[in-house]
Amino acid sequence: MTLRSVLIANRGEIAVRIIRAAKALGLRTVLAHSVADKDSLAAQLADETVDIGPPAAKKSYLNIEAVVNAAKTAKVDAVHPGYGFLAENAEFADAVTAAGIIFVGPSAEAIRLLGDKVMARQVAALAGVPTVPGSDGRVTDLGEAIAIAARIGFPVMIKAAAGGGGRGIRIVQDADEFARQFPQASSEAAAAFGDGGLYIEKVIERARHVEVQILGDGSDVVHCYERECSLQRRRQKVWEEAPAVGLPDDVRQRLCASAVALGRAVGYSGAGTVEYLYDDASGEFYFIEVNTRIQVEHPVTEMITGLDLVQEMLRIAGGAKLSVSQDDIRIEGHAIECRINAEDPYKGFMPGPGTIETLVVPDGEGIRFDTLLFEGYAVPPFYDSLLGKLIVRGADRADCLARLRTALDGLVITGIPTTIPLHAALARDASVTDGRTHTRFLEPWLESDFAQLARAREDA
Amino acid sequence: MSTEIKSPLPGVFYRKPSPESAPFKNDGDSVAADDVIGLVEVMKSFHEVKAGVAGKGIRFAIDDADAVMAGQVIAEVEA
Numbered sequence: 014m015t016l017r018s019v020l021i022a023n024r025g026e027i028a029v030r031i032i033r034a035a036k037a038l039g040l041r042t043v044l045a046h047s048v049a050d051k052d053s054l055a056a057q058l059a060d061e062t063v064d065i066g067p068p069a070a071k072k073s074y075l076n077i078e079a080v081v082n083a084a085k086t087a088k089v090d091a092v093h094p095g096y097g098f099l100a101e102n103a104e105f106a107d108a109v110t111a112a113g114i115i116f117v118g119p120s121a122e123a124i125r126l127l128g129d130k131v132m133a134r135q136v137a138a139l140a141g142v143p144t145v146p147g148s149d150g151r152v153t154d155l156g157e158a159i160a161i162a163a164r165i166g167f168p169v170m171i172k173a174a175a176g177g178g179g180r181g182i183r184i185v186q187d188a189d190e191f192a193r194q195f196p197q198a199s200s201e202a203a204a205a206f207g208d209g210g211l212y213i214e215k216v217i218e219r220a221r222h223v224e225v226q227i228l229g230d231g232s233d234v235v236h237c238y239e240r241e242c243s244l245q246r247r248r249q250k251v252w253e254e255a256p257a258v259g260l261p262d263d264v265r266q267r268l269c270a271s272a273v274a275l276g277r278a279v280g281y282s283g284a285g286t287v288e289y290l291y292d293d294a295s296g297e298f299y300f301i302e303v304n305t306r307i308q309v310e311h312p313v314t315e316m317i318t319g320l321d322l323v324q325e326m327l328r329i330a331g332g333a334k335l336s337v338s339q340d341d342i343r344i345e346g347h348a349i350e351c352r353i354n355a356e357d358p359y360k361g362f363m364p365g366p367g368t369i370e371t372l373v374v375p376d377g378e379g380i381r382f383d384t385l386l387f388e389g390y391a392v393p394p395f396y397d398s399l400l401g402k403l404i405v406r407g408a409d410r411a412d413c414l415a416r417l418r419t420a421l422d423g424l425v426i427t428g429i430p431t432t433i434p435l436h437a438a439l440a441r442d443a444s445v446t447d448g449r450t451h452t453r454f455l456e457p458w459l460e461s462d463f464a465q466l467a468r469a470r471e472d473a
Numbered sequence: 474m475s476t477e478i479k480s481p482l483p484g485v486f487y488r489k490p491s492p493e494s495a496p497f498k499n500d501g502d503s504v505a506a507d508d509v510i511g512l513v514e515v516m517k518s519f520h521e522v523k524a525g526v527a528g529k530g531i532r533f534a535i536d537d538a539d540a541v542m543a544g545q546v547i548a549e550v551e552a
Contacts, residue, residue, distance in 0.1 A: 068485075068540060069485065069538065355516065356516075364482075364515045364516035364517075364518055366483055366484075366515060366516060394482070394483040394484040394485075394515045394516060395484070395485065395516075395540070396516065396517070397516055397517050398516040398517070
């Protein structure tokens with residue numbers, strides 16, 4: 014079937030983005046919003062709106078029953094979950110489907126399978142995708158564990174099987190330390206997670222975060238090349254680009270092919286991202302995880318490929334085959350995305366919700382600003398701090414950086430603090446412009462280089 | 474005489490460090506100036522609110538998980 018209407022179960026810039034894409038396809042758009050978002054840009058742009066509850070996300074955007082009821086009441090054909098909130102919740106996908114409505118994304122089974130870290134790693138390995146060297150599942154015997162660690166090579170991580178989000182991880186440098194830490198890690202994991210199971214993984218130092226965008230229609234899967242998202246603060250991406258910096262072409266081919274193989278192995282449908290660590294020194298890449306949704310940083314891929322990934326997701330959800338074949342998808346130029354947050358980079362990234370006084374958006378070829386802002390808008394304190402994404406494309410990376418610097422200088426948001434000064438400094442930093450960055454670059458840089466800039470600014 | 478403790482930030486006020494924990498302070502508890510009396514969640518980050526004043530009995534003006542504005546009175550402390 015072809016879709017006629019879609020409910021957007023999200024807020025902020027991604028809700029605006031989805032509404033625009035759906036309208037371009039001629040769909041009726043219905044926004045499910047919390048009370049705090051009744052005056053949002055997305056609410057103004059949608060054809061219809063449905064109130065799904067109080068500001069607290071738990072009671073509105075994360076309330077499966079409220080969202081599904083809104084979709085039933087609005088009699089939509091499909092629900093687009095955006096990113097965050099319920100986007101990777103298999104139970105939600107099931108509830109939408111059970112209501113006779115199409116979920117814009119992969120099947121609940123695929124979400125479940127790829128959402129479980131150990132299972133996703135096994136699927137990846139079966140599809141021939143390199144995984145971070147480590148133990149083959151759980152290890153209980155200390156002697157066996159030391160032998161595995163020695164084979165992998167130190168440093169290694171001892172991870173709690175039931176851990177997640179960075180919790181339950183210890184990094185050890187040698188066999189002696191390993192012998193001391195392993196029993197402790199087990200009892201700690203048992204106490205913290207009710208499961209003392211451990212596994213071992215190699216520490217990839219100075220890796221880049223590289224991820225491949227895939228699109229599937231349930232039978233065919235293509236890749237739209239990769240993005241690099243190495244600049245991260247507290248494991249949150251800050252700056253993303255496409256293609257990845259300094260990735261050799263043969264590695265790119267293997268990397269992208271492995272993501273397609275993984276997508277095919279699970280009959281993937283919709284837009285998805287396969288995330289990897291890439292080690293510059295060895296030229297090796299390792300699977301980390303799959304995100305079964307559209308991502309914040311999808312526009313850099315759109316800028317270099319000319320595709321509209323959100324429109325493509327909606328078409329696939331409506332039953333269409335992929336509109337492009339692999340040969341149609343090519344990289345043209347280089348794109349960078351800066352996440353503009355309502356945070357004060359000079360004051361420890363303290364969030365600053367409030368009312369937008371002035372908004373000046375730079376325009377020109379190769380510049381795109383995906384946002385939820387307008388002048389007079391009161392940014393609510395209840396949700397994440399993303400205000401918008403400045404995406405700039407250039408003929409090559411140097412050209413892109415030059416345009417980005419100009420665009421950042423032309424982007425003016427007053428009334429609340431923003432991270433624009435952080436991006437302006439990064440866009441002028443030699444390590445960044447030379448591409449000498451990795452996943453552990455940004456935080457020490459903020460402590461040293463950026464702190465120095467901040468002091469100079471205070472003295473001035 | 475009583476002193477008001479105001480929220481430094483807009484957001485959601487929590488009286489407990491986690492949903493399963495006991496409250497930082499109950500009505501009638503005495504407080505020291507450095508005591509944490511709650512958390513304000515703003516844009517998914519959590520900020521401690523300290524009493525800022527020592528006193529005998531604290532009385533909360535708002536419930537756990539209620540929305541607060543910057544400058545809104547969270548509690549009063551009897552000197």
